[in-house]
Amino acid sequence: MMTKELKANAAVEQGQNPRIESLKKSWYKFSRNPLSMLGLVVVLAVVFVAVFAPYIVPYPEDAGLTTKIAESFQGPSAIHLAGTDEYGRDVFSRMLIGTRSSLVIGLLVLAISVPLGVILGLVAGYYKGKLISRLIMWVTELFMAIPPLILAMVVCTMFTNGYLFAAIGIAVAWWPWYTRMTYNMVTSLSNELYIVYTELSGVKVLKILLSEMLPNITSSIVTKMSLDMGSIILTASSMSFVGLGVQPPEPSLGAMVSDGIQYLPEFWWLTVMPAIVVVLIVLGFNLLGDGLNDVLSVEEK
Amino acid sequence: MRKTVVAILKKLLHTVILLLVLSFVVFSFIRLIPGDPVKISMGPMTPEETIAQKRSELYFDRALPIQWAHWLKGVITEGDFGESLFTHRNVAEDIKQYLPKSLELVFYCAILILIVGVAVGTISAIFKNSWLDNLIRFISYLGVCTPAYAIGVLLLVFSYTLGIFPIGGMPTIPDNYVRTGMMGLDCLLVGDFALYGQVLKCMVLPCLSLSLGSIAYMARIHRGAMVENINADYIAFAQVAGVSRGKLVMKHLMKPSFIPTLTIYGLQVASLIGNAFIIEVIFRYPGFSQYSLNVIQNKDPYGIVAVTFVFGIIFAVVNALVDIGVAFLDPRIRINTSE
Amino acid sequence: MEKKNLALNIENLSVKYKIYEGILEVIPGLSMHVEQAERVGLIGETGCGKTTVLKSAAAVLQSPPAIVHKDAIEVCGVSVDGKKGLRSVRRNVSMIFQDPSSSLNPTLKISTQMTDILKSQFPGKRKAEYGQMMLDALDSVSMPAPERVLGSYPVQLSGGMRQRVCIAMALMKDTNLMLADEPTTALDVTIEEQILDLLDKLVREKKKSLILVSHALGAIRKITDRVYVMYAGNVVEVGKTKEVFEHPHHPYTIGLMAATPKLTGSGIADGIAGDIPSYINPPKGCRFASRCPRCTQECLEAPPILADMEDGRQVACHHAGEEAAV
Numbered sequence: 020m021m022t023k024e025l026k027a028n029a030a031v032e033q034g035q036n037p038r039i040e041s042l043k044k045s046w047y048k049f050s051r052n053p054l055s056m057l058g059l060v061v062v063l064a065v066v067f068v069a070v071f072a073p074y075i076v077p078y079p080e081d082a083g084l085t086t087k088i089a090e091s092f093q094g095p096s097a098i099h100l101a102g103t104d105e106y107g108r109d110v111f112s113r114m115l116i117g118t119r120s121s122l123v124i125g126l127l128v129l130a131i132s133v134p135l136g137v138i139l140g141l142v143a144g145y146y147k148g149k150l151i152s153r154l155i156m157w158v159t160e161l162f163m164a165i166p167p168l169i170l171a172m173v174v175c176t177m178f179t180n181g182y183l184f185a186a187i188g189i190a191v192a193w194w195p196w197y198t199r200m201t202y203n204m205v206t207s208l209s210n211e212l213y214i215v216y217t218e219l220s221g222v223k224v225l226k227i228l229l230s231e232m233l234p235n236i237t238s239s240i241v242t243k244m245s246l247d248m249g250s251i252i253l254t255a256s257s258m259s260f261v262g263l264g265v266q267p268p269e270p271s272l273g274a275m276v277s278d279g280i281q282y283l284p285e286f287w288w289l290t291v292m293p294a295i296v297v298v299l300i301v302l303g304f305n306l307l308g309d310g311l312n313d314v315l316s317v318e319e320k
Numbered sequence: 321m322r323k324t325v326v327a328i329l330k331k332l333l334h335t336v337i338l339l340l341v342l343s344f345v346v347f348s349f350i351r352l353i354p355g356d357p358v359k360i361s362m363g364p365m366t367p368e369e370t371i372a373q374k375r376s377e378l379y380f381d382r383a384l385p386i387q388w389a390h391w392l393k394g395v396i397t398e399g400d401f402g403e404s405l406f407t408h409r410n411v412a413e414d415i416k417q418y419l420p421k422s423l424e425l426v427f428y429c430a431i432l433i434l435i436v437g438v439a440v441g442t443i444s445a446i447f448k449n450s451w452l453d454n455l456i457r458f459i460s461y462l463g464v465c466t467p468a469y470a471i472g473v474l475l476l477v478f479s480y481t482l483g484i485f486p487i488g489g490m491p492t493i494p495d496n497y498v499r500t501g502m503m504g505l506d507c508l509l510v511g512d513f514a515l516y517g518q519v520l521k522c523m524v525l526p527c528l529s530l531s532l533g534s535i536a537y538m539a540r541i542h543r544g545a546m547v548e549n550i551n552a553d554y555i556a557f558a559q560v561a562g563v564s565r566g567k568l569v570m571k572h573l574m575k576p577s578f579i580p581t582l583t584i585y586g587l588q589v590a591s592l593i594g595n596a597f598i599i600e601v602i603f604r605y606p607g608f609s610q611y612s613l614n615v616i617q618n619k620d621p622y623g624i625v626a627v628t629f630v631f632g633i634i635f636a637v638v639n640a641l642v643d644i645g646v647a648f649l650d651p652r653i654r655i656n657t658s659e
Numbered sequence: 660m661e662k663k664n665l666a667l668n669i670e671n672l673s674v675k676y677k678i679y680e681g682i683l684e685v686i687p688g689l690s691m692h693v694e695q696a697e698r699v700g701l702i703g704e705t706g707c708g709k710t711t712v713l714k715s716a717a718a719v720l721q722s723p724p725a726i727v728h729k730d731a732i733e734v735c736g737v738s739v740d741g742k743k744g745l746r747s748v749r750r751n752v753s754m755i756f757q758d759p760s761s762s763l764n765p766t767l768k769i770s771t772q773m774t775d776i777l778k779s780q781f782p783g784k785r786k787a788e789y790g791q792m793m794l795d796a797l798d799s800v801s802m803p804a805p806e807r808v809l810g811s812y813p814v815q816l817s818g819g820m821r822q823r824v825c826i827a828m829a830l831m832k833d834t835n836l837m838l839a840d841e842p843t844t845a846l847d848v849t850i851e852e853q854i855l856d857l858l859d860k861l862v863r864e865k866k867k868s869l870i871l872v873s874h875a876l877g878a879i880r881k882i883t884d885r886v887y888v889m890y891a892g893n894v895v896e897v898g899k900t901k902e903v904f905e906h907p908h909h910p911y912t913i914g915l916m917a918a919t920p921k922l923t924g925s926g927i928a929d930g931i932a933g934d935i936p937s938y939i940n941p942p943k944g945c946r947f948a949s950r951c952p953r954c955t956q957e958c959l960e961a962p963p964i965l966a967d968m969e970d971g972r973q974v975a976c977h978h979a980g981e982e983a984a985v
Contacts, residue, residue, distance in 0.1 A: 161345070164338045165632045166594025172616050173346070173624055177353050253467050257598055260469050261613055276469060280602065283473070284480035291477070294470035301465040556719040557762040557825070558772065560754040562832045564779035571775070575766040651812035652765055 045314045055310025061303025069122040072115045081108035082116045084268040092286050102288040104279070110288060113270035114296050120182065120265050121272055121300060124255045125248050127186035132194035133244060137236075139194075140201025141228050147206050156202065159195040167192035168254060175263050185264030189254055193247070200243065204236045238315040246308030249301040256297050272297050324647045324654055328640050335636035340392070342632060343625050347388050350621045357619050361405035378403065378622070391625070401629075402622030406615055411626040414611060419630065420501030422596055422607035428523060429531040430589045436531075437538025438581065444539060445546035445577075446569060456539065463536025468595055472529035472602040485525050488604040491518045526603040530596060534588040541584045545577035552576075579650050586642030590635050666751075666836045666868035667693040667716055670730040674711050677726065681939045685711055686892045690965075693836065698862065698869040700879035700900060702915065703889035706935055709872045710757070712889075713838045716870075718748045735835055753829035754838040755858075758845045759821035763813035769824055770809040773831065780832045796827040800857060819850035823857070830861060836868045843875065851875060855882065876916075880904050888912045891935045891946040894965055898972035908974045910951050945977065953978045 049055050073079055077100075087107030095102045101110040143155040162170065167189075175188030208214055208231075217227055256273035258264045265271035272293045279289030350357070358375050359366075372381070379387040394400035401411035444456040463471075479485050490503060493515070497506045504523070507516035549555060550573065558572050597609030608630070615623030647654045670690045676683040686708050693699050701709050714720040716732060718739045732739045737747035756762040764772055773793045777784075781792070797805035800823040813821055822842060829837065839858060843851040855878045862869045873879055879886060879900065886903050888896040888911065896909040907913045914931035933950035936942055942949065944959040951958065957977050965975040 161338050161342055164335060164342060165628050165635060166591060168591075168594045169612065169616075169628065169631050172613070173349075173628065176616050176619060177349055249465065257467055257469065257595070260467075260598055261601060262617070273467075273469070276473060277601075280473060280476070284477050287477055290473045294467075294473055298462070298466050298470060301467075302462070305461070305465055553756050553758065553761040554764045556714070556717075557754070557756055557828075558764065558775070559719055560717045560749070560752060561776045561828050562749055562780050563772075563775045567775050567779070572764050572767065572772075576764065579766070650766060652814045655812065655814055 049310050049314045052310055052313065054306050055313070058303050058306025058308075058310055061299060062307050065118060065122060065300055065303060068115050069119040072119040076109075076112040076115045078109040078112040081112045082268075082270060092282075095288055095292075101292040102286070104275075104289055105282070110275070110292055113275060114272065114293055117265075117270040117272040117275060117293065118296060118300065120269065121252045121255060121297075124182065124186045124189070124264070125251045127183070128190045128193055128251045128255075129244055129248065131187065131190035133197055133240065135190075136194035136197025137201045137233075137240060140198040141205055141232060143198065144202040144205025145209065145224065145228060145232070147202075147209070155198065159198045159202075162191065162195045163199075168257065171254065172258060172263055175258065182265055185255060185258055188258075188263075189251060193251070196247075197240070197243070200239070201236060204239065205232055208232055208235055238311075242308055242311045242315055245304055245311055249304035249308065252297070252304070253301055324644075328643050328647075331643070332636055332640050335632065335639075339629055339632040339636075343391070343629055344384075344388050346625045346628055347391070347621070348384055350619075350624065351384060353619055355619075357405055357621050360619070380621075391622070401626040404615065404620050404623045406618040406620040406623055411622050414623070415608070415626060415630060416501060418606065418608040418611040420505075421503060421605070422593065422600070422609055424502040424504055425523060425526060425530070425596060425600075425605065425607060426589065426592050428527050429534070429592055432527060432531045433534045433538055433588060433592075434585060437535045437585075438542050438578075440535070440539040441542025441581070442546065442569075442574070444543040445550070448547060448550075453543075457543070460536035460539045463533055464540065466533060467598075468529055468533055469598045469602060471532050472525070472599055475525050475529055476602070479525060486522045487525065488602070490522050490605060491515060493519075526599045526605050529602070530592060530599045534592065537588060538581065538585060542577065542581045545580045546573055549573055549577050575649060579646055582642060582645050582649065586638050586645075590638040593634055594631065664695055665692050665733070666695050666697070666735060667691075667870070668731060668733040669712070669716060670732075672712070672715055672729040672732065673727070674708070674715065674720070675726040675728075678939075683938045684892065684941055685938055687941075689889075689892070689894055691887055691894060691897075693868045693870060695835065696866045696868055697885065698859075698871065698883045700883035700886040701870055701872045701889060702874075702876065702879055702886060704915075704935065705874075707889045708892040709889055710840050713754065713840050713870065713872065716836075717752045717754045717838055718745055719754075750832070751834050752836050752838060753832065753834045755822070755825050755829050755840065755842045757841045759818060759825050760813065760845065762825055763821055765813055767812070768809070769811055769813070769816075773809070773828060776828060776831050792831070796831050797824070799830065799861065800824075800827045802827065818846050819854065822846060822850075822854055826854070826858060826861070830865075833865075834867065837862055837870070839869065839871045839873075841872050841874065843873065843878075852878075858882075876904075888915065891941070892938070893946060893962075893975060894973075895947065895975045896973065897965070898970075902970070902972065908968065908972055908979055909976050910953050910978075911947050914950075945975075 049059075068075070076082075085106065085108055087103075090099075090103050090107035091105050093099055093103045093107075099109050099111060101114060104110055104113070139155050139159070143152040143159075146152040170192040171185075171188040173188075174191045175184050178184045178187075214227065214231055217231055255264060256271070256276075259271040259273035260277045262274065262277075265274065267274065275293040276290045276297075279286065279293070282289050356371075356375075358378065358380055359371050362371055362374065375381050379390050382390075391402055394402065399412050401415070403409070404411045404414060407414055440456055440460070444453045444460075447453045476487055479487050493503050493506060497510050497512070497515075499506050499509050504516055504519045507513070507519055555568065555573060558568055563572060593609070595609075596607060597613045599605065600607045600610040601613070612627040612631075614620075615627055669692065672686055672689045673684070674686040676685060689708075689712065691699075691712070701712070703709060711720065711725075715727060715729075716734070716739075718732075720727060734748050734751045737751075738744045739748050763769070770793060773796065774789050777789050777792055784792075793809060794805050797808060802808055802820065802823050808816065808820065808824065813824075816824065822845075826842070837858075842858060843854050846854065855873075855875065858869075858871075859882045861867075869883070871879060871883055883900045886898065886900045887894050888903070888907075888909065890911045896903060896907065896912045898908075903912065904916065907916050911931070918931060931950055936946055936949060942959070944957075944961055945951070945954075945963050948954045948958040953976075955977070961977075963975045963977045963979075965973050966979065967973055968979060
C-alpha cells in the first residue's frame, strides 16, 4: 500500500515520458531475471532457425523422401550431429525443418484465434447482458465443453489432413479462451470511472473499445500469447505424434518421435533428440511468457 | 449448501443442453466432410444398392434435423448411440468396453497427481528459496514443458535398460471376470489379487507418463498459492496469537491455499482424459482414448458424435466435482450462493 | 533505566525495501520503549511506518522482502532473535491488526481458530474445557450469542464482531504486551468507540502494556499515558500524552493537532500542506522540511536528532522550543 503511493510519486518527480520510462523499467526488470533472458534467447534462436532453416541445414535434401541406405542408423557424430534415421537422413536437419513447421503452426493458430477471440470478447464484454453478448458467450462455452485436443483432432480430420488444417483445428479449440479472458477484463474495465466518463461524454463505442479498452488489455494478451505458444506447439506436436497435421515425408518433431519408438532402445537418438528439441522450444516460450508476466503484472499492481 | 447443490445441478443441465447442441454441430460437420463415410467404410467394391441401403439404415439419406432427432431418440430411449462404421458395432458397446479402462487409468493418475503434486508443492513452499525449493522448481518447470509422449519415451528407454516394468500391453482378463470393464477393479472383485498385481504393474509406466507433467504443474500452482498466502494478515495474526507452527502450515495455510490448487487440479484431471490417447498408443493400452483416435481418424460419424459427447460429459462431471470441492473448502462461496 | 522492566525495547531499528527505483528507506533508525503496564500511543499519518514498527516488534515482518537492521528489539528483556527469542515474543506479545476481515482465516470456523491457539498455549486439556475457555474469552469482549459465533465462519460476522473475535483471540494467551494496529480503522464510527473502550478496559484490568496505533486522536488522548509521534519513518516527538496534546513542540505535531476538528473549535480544521516525501533517496536533511513553516538552511542539510527538552519531552527538530514563532 505504502510502496504504491511512493512509486507514483517517484515517477512524477522524475518527470520523464511515462510510457518510455515504464518500458525502460520493464526491460530493466526483465533483463535482471536470467531465466527470462534465457527464454528470450531460446525464442530468438527458434525464430532464427525457422526463418533460415532451408539455408542453414547441413542436408537440405533430407527434408523430403531421400534414401541413403548406406548411411542409415548412424549415431550422433560430427558429421551428423543428431545421427541419421532408417533412411539415412540427417536427424539434425529434419529437426530444424520440423522446428520451422512447429513455429509456423503456432503462429497460424495465434493469427486465427487471437483476433477472433479478442474481437468477440470485446463485443461481448461491452454489451454485457445484451442478447449479442449472451449469444457470443454461449457459443464460447459450446466450444469449451470438450477437451481442446479432441476438438482440434476432430476438426483437423474433418477436412484434408495437413499443415493448415492442423492449425485451424487447434485454433477452433483455442479462440474461446481469448474470448473469455477479454470478456472478463472488459467487463471489469467497464466499471472503471474513466470509461464511464468517456461513455457519458458521447465518444463512439468503436472508439472506446479500440482506444480505451484495447490498450489496457494488450499486455495481458501478449503475455498469454507467449505462454500459449508453448502449449500450442505441444498440442501440435502431440497431434503430429499420432499422424495428424504435417504429413510425411515432411518432418515434424512429434512424428519423428513416434516413428522412432519402434527403434528403441538401440537407436535412441531418433526419439530422444526431437523430444529434447520440443522441450527446449516449449521451455523457451514458457520462460519468456513468465518473464513478461512478472514484469507486466507487477506493473499493474 | 442446498443452494450450492442446486447451482451445480443447474450448471450440469446447462452442459447437457450445450452437448446436445454440440452433437448437432458435429452431425452437420460430418455432412460437410468431403467423401461419403458410408461408402468408404464398405469398400470400393460394394454395389451401389447395398451402400444406399446402409445409408438409409443409418438415416444418412434424410434431412439433418431428422437424422439428429433419430439419434437423440435412440440415445435417450435405449442408450443407442448408433452404429460405428469402424467397428461395425453399436457405439454404446464400444464405449462400454473401452471407457472403463481409460477411466481406471485416469483414476490412478488423478490420485497420484493429487498426493504427489500437493506434497511436493508444500515442501517447496515450506523451504522457500532453499536449494531443495530451487531444485523442485527447476524440475517441475521442466516437467510442465515436456510433452507426455516425451516422458513416455524417456520411461521406455529407462525400462528397456532396467527391465523392471512391462513396456506395453496389458494382461488378458478372462471373460468371466468382466463386471465393470475396469481391469484392475474386476480382478479385485473376483478376488484374483495376483492378476491385479500384474495389471497394476503394467499400469505403472502409462500412469507415470500421463501424470508427471500434471504433477509438476500442480506442484507449481500449490507452491505459488502457499507462498502467496504466507503474506496474508490472517497468517501473521494466527502466528502472533500463538498457533503452533505445524498447525499454522498444515491447516491455517494449507486450507485456503488448496482452493486455487483444487481448481487447477480439476482442469488437469479433465485434460488427462483428453491427452491419454498418446500414452495409450505408446503403451498399447486398450482404452477409450485410443478408440477415440481411431474413430476420429476413420471419420466414423456416429463414433465421433459419441466420443465428443462422452468427453463433454466427463468434462462437465469433473468440473461439477471441483465446484463442490471448492464450495466445501471455501465458506465464502458456500454462504454467498445460499444468500 | 533498567531494561529488564521494559515490556518492549526497540533500539535503532531500520527497515528498507529494495525496488527498481532504488532503496526504500521506510524506517531509517527508530528507537522506542514501553514500560510494564504502560499504555503508549503511536500517531502519524498513513504511510509513516507505524505498522512496520509493530510488525517488527511482533516478529512477523516478512523478511525478505524487508531488509531489517537493528541494535536491539527486546520483549520483556529477551531479544527477538533466534529460536528462544521467537518463543519469547510469541509468549509475550499479542497483536490486533487493522482489518479484522483479513486477519481471520476465511476458511476456518471461529471455534477452530480459537481452539488451535488454546491447544498450543494450554496443551493437554479436555475438549469441554477448551469450549468453556472460548466462551469465556468471547464473553470478556461482550460478544452477543457466543455459541453461534463459535460455529460461524468469519464471513458470517459483521466487522465489529470480527474485531471483537480478534481481540478475544489476542487476549487468550496471557501476554504482557498488546499491540493494536489501528483496530478501528476498518469499522463504523459507531462501533469504533465501543471497541476502543473495550480494549482500554481489558488492558487496564489485566495490567498489560499497550501500544495503540490510531488515527482517532481523541481515543489516543483518552487511553494512553505516553505518545510517540511519527513522521516519514522517524519519531519526531515523544512525551506524556496530555502534555503533547496540549503543548505540541514539533511543527508536525502542531499541524497534526490543528488538523483534528474539535467540538469546541470553529469551522473546518487546517491540514498540513504537502505530502510525505519519497522514501527513495529521501532528503538528506529533516524529512519534514518541505512542509515545515520553520524550515531553514540548517534543516535542509542535516537531519535533526531526537533530543531531550527541559520539560522531559523529546523532540527531533532543529528549532525545538521556538513555538512562539508559529
